[in-house]
Amino acid sequence: MEREYARNQPIIRHGEYVDRAMLLIRGTAKVATSSEDGRLALLGVARAGDLADELAALYRMESSANVISCGITTVRVIEALTFREFLRQQPDAHLAVTQMITDRLREANRRRADYVLPVPCRLARVLVELADTIGHRDTDGHYELPDCLTQAELGSMAGMARRTVEEQLRDLQRRGVVELAYRRMTINDMTRLYAIARLAQDEPPVHQWRH
Numbered sequence: 001m002e003r004e005y006a007r008n009q010p011i012i013r014h015g016e017y018v019d020r021a022m023l024l025i026r027g028t029a030k031v032a033t034s035s036e037d038g039r040l041a042l043l044g045v046a047r048a049g050d051l052a053d054e055l056a057a058l059y060r061m062e063s064s065a066n067v068i069s070c071g072i073t074t075v076r077v078i079e080a081l082t083f084r085e086f087l088r089q090q091p092d093a094h095l096a097v098t099q100m101i102t103d104r105l106r107e108a109n110r111r112r113a114d115y116v117l118p119v120p121c122r123l124a125r126v127l128v129e130l131a132d133t134i135g136h137r138d139t140d141g142h143y144e145l146p147d148c149l150t151q152a153e154l155g156s157m158a159g160m161a162r163r164t165v166e167e168q169l170r171d172l173q174r175r176g177v178v179e180l181a182y183r184r185m186t187i188n189d190m191t192r193l194y195a196i197a198r199l200a201q202d203e204p205p206v207h208q209w210r211h
Helices: 054-059 080-089 091-114 119-134 151-158 162-174 190-197
Strands: 002-005 010-012 020-026 028-034 040-047 066-069 073-079 143-145 178-181 184-187
Touching: 020 054, 020 080, 028 151, 040 119, 040 151, 054 080, 054 091, 073 080, 080 091, 091 119, 119 143, 119 151, 119 162, 119 190, 151 162, 162 178
Parallel strands: none
Antiparallel strands: 002 073, 010 066, 020 073, 028 040, 028 066, 143 184, 178 184
16 A cells, blocks of 8 residues: 655654554655654655665564655555565565664664764765765756755754754855755765765765665
8 A cells, every 4th residue: 555645744653553664665754763852853864765664563663763754755555464474485575674774773873983073074974875865966966955854953963953053064155065045955066075074985875774
């Protein structure tokens, strides 16, 4: 069964118990968890081909995150019993899901390790990740990011306050690395952004919601 969601609609709610997994067919969605003070902390962005709530379906757990549509998004609902039976019968698929979960844990550990890096480096790594996963590349090699991501959400991914994100983005704009407009960000110079992130362009980072 497929369902379609309009922009900014909750696809999955943190803490709810629904015996199923979700496969994104079209569109992108923000994946966030609730912090202790009630704010949403962005974990990453899911795109077409990504699974969500697979742990809840496998182990009869509550949903561990909120998944919110960035635009018109279509998902396929997979009943938990069907999902578990499919993985039992398809060892390659079972291995792929296990690898996906492992990649997410490894990426979460890497994010925590990144917190010791300088602030510009941390934000640059988040922008590189988003450009590589959900950025729209134009004919000039520039990457436009979806307008559904707020600066506060970028800060939660990079481990910094919104005001710090604003300052760092203004600095990147002054240097010609990014271009900022109302609810829109374009990365104009990926080579310099990779350098600020201390990453090699031929070795992109592992992405939490890719498999």
